[in-house]
Amino acid sequence: MAWRNIWRNKLRSSVVIMAVTIGLFGGLAATGIMKGMVVDMVKNTLETQVSNIQIHNKDFMANKEVNFLMKNTSEIISKIKTDPVVAAVSERTKSFGMASTASKGIGVIINGVEPENEKKVTQLFNKIEEENGTYFTSDKKNRIIISENLAKKLNVKLKSKIVITFQDYEGNLTGASFKVEGIYNTHNSMFDEQNVFVKKTDLDRLLNMPENTSHEIAVLLNDFQDTPETVERIKKAVPNYLVEGWYDIDPYLKLTSSLITYMLFIFMSIIMLALGFAIVNTMLMVILERTKELGMIMAIGMNRFKVFKMIMFETSMLAVVGGIVGIVVSILFTWHFGNVGIDISEVAQGFESLGYSSVMHPVLELIDYIEVIIMVIITGIIASIFPTIRALKMKPAEAVRD
Amino acid sequence: MKVIETKELFKTYTETEVEVKAVNGISLSFTEGEFAAIVGPSGCGKTTLLNLLGGLDKPTSGSIIIDGKDISSLSSRQMIDFRMNNIGFVFQAYNLIPVLTAKENAEFIMNLQKKPKAEREARISELFKAIGIEGKENIRPSRLSGGQQQRVAVARALASKPKFILADEPTANLDSKATTELLDIMRKLNEEENITFIFATHDQRVIDRAKRIINLDDGIVVKDETEVV
Structure with a gap:
């Protein structure tokens, strides 16, 4: 009724x-x-840069200087990989410098990555349209991936050359010319304008980095919801370095x-x-x-x-x-x-x-x-x-x- | 056998500045099979008395004994159950539920009583035949004439086999033909099945058919005549 x-x-x-x-x-x-x-x-x-967990030298996050590095990184990575929830691990060398062309210079973060490992951890390689080049497919030295925004600002195109200058491990000013191999777009213009990517081997060489060292280890998990527990486990395995989940690295997220x-x-x-x-x-x-x-x-x-x-x-x-x-x-x-x-x-x-x-x-x-x-x-x-x-x-x- | 008895029944309204004694010490009794009309001018206390007899209102003092039980002492919850099982109501404005069919309206109380479907169907079929609205079972009230609606209301009042039926101005909204037909049906049910009907009315056509006429004035019974037909 x-x-x-x-x-x-x-x-x-x-x-x-x-x-x-x-x-x-x-x-x-x-x-x-x-x-x-x-x-x-x-x-x-998370997909383009942060991943789920990052490990740094405790002083690196505060001072961003190249000599605050992590040693014996291959052993650390081996330990992390034994955890069953870990899907992939990639290490990075990072430096802060100037990207310049004949017309302009812009401050950037230079990310030295291991292309094959990085592809398993972050999806930046997917953010490069077919007509905008490739993600480190060339075996040649000094190749660089930059964003569309930066390319516009520096007025460069694919195969153009950019000069990157930065301080090396000993504190000397150094630099090299890089050829643009790929142009990405993550739709995050703040990130895009700040970050350029080169091969870790190239950056290590230019920085005079000691063997088996890096500034950042990025860890991708099978399920990002396992982050808090995994952070705790890695902290125990790597007690001397700073281990942080994505929520600590980027609290805004x-x-x-x-x-x-x-x-x-x-x-x-x-x-x-x-x-x-x-x-x-x-x-x-x-x-x-x-x-x-x-x-x-x-x-x-x-x-x-x-x-x-x-x-x-x-x-x-x-x-x-x-x-x-x-x-x-x-x-x-x-x-x-x-x-x-x-x-x-x-x-x-x-x-x-x-x-x-x-x-x-x-x-x-x-x-x-x-x-x-x-x-x-x-x-x-x-x-x-x-x-x-x-x-x-x-x-x-x-x-x-x- | 007495079905209702009132003893020194009073109902006083004090909501207004002037105290109104709508029922002023009425002692009456009704026996099984009566066809009685409570009559009198407007405001004489007909409806108030009917409401008291039906347990819709509580007396200020006095008692109402139905089937040997003083209903004035029942709680409102007990009173609702008592009304459902013992008293049938027919209202002036039919008061059928528009979203239910004629049959559903008639079996409404039986549904509240949780009577089985077979029993409900048999009873409604029997009643619709008795009151002459066979074939109208599945029609909604809006598609029935006033007379037909009031017949459905009578069927609803009778469905649960109450001890008596209280009808407040049941013919007030009906034309002459419908009134005659309805009264014929009620009188027939009264004579053949010994059903007790108590009316509150000032309709002469009802008064003419009543076996007993109780005249009220200012809440007092001024005349009580039996078998005047």
């Missing part, structure tokens, strides 16, 4: 259901987009991904509060219109608990039906645009400089939907309390006569 009552005034019920649907869809879509942006940013950052969870809750709470008031208003009108009928059913023997259940069911159903439709629409939206993406590059050019991709891929997880379903049910129940109390206060004798 309660279900049929909902459809007594089709237009009114449809308007309320529509309001819930649109409200939920709006909230979920906006959250999905924001979450997708953050997920993309985190994924992009951790903060943004935690914030998004709260945002969903706050966002949806506000929407549900507004919808709750709309539902209460509608149900109060319904009770007023059905005063006589409710009085009659109580007069002929329907007890207050059954009346309570009926009104609560009717109210909750308005929220639940709207909720289900809203969630289904949101699932379809997230699924479609999660695959296709929403390109906002034309209207949000500054986005990339903040580390976000200008192509948004909405993401919502099962837990987000569960959270929203629970909120819809709670809203339905809370919204039904006031109308139900109003109905139960009715005196059958008066209601029937009114």
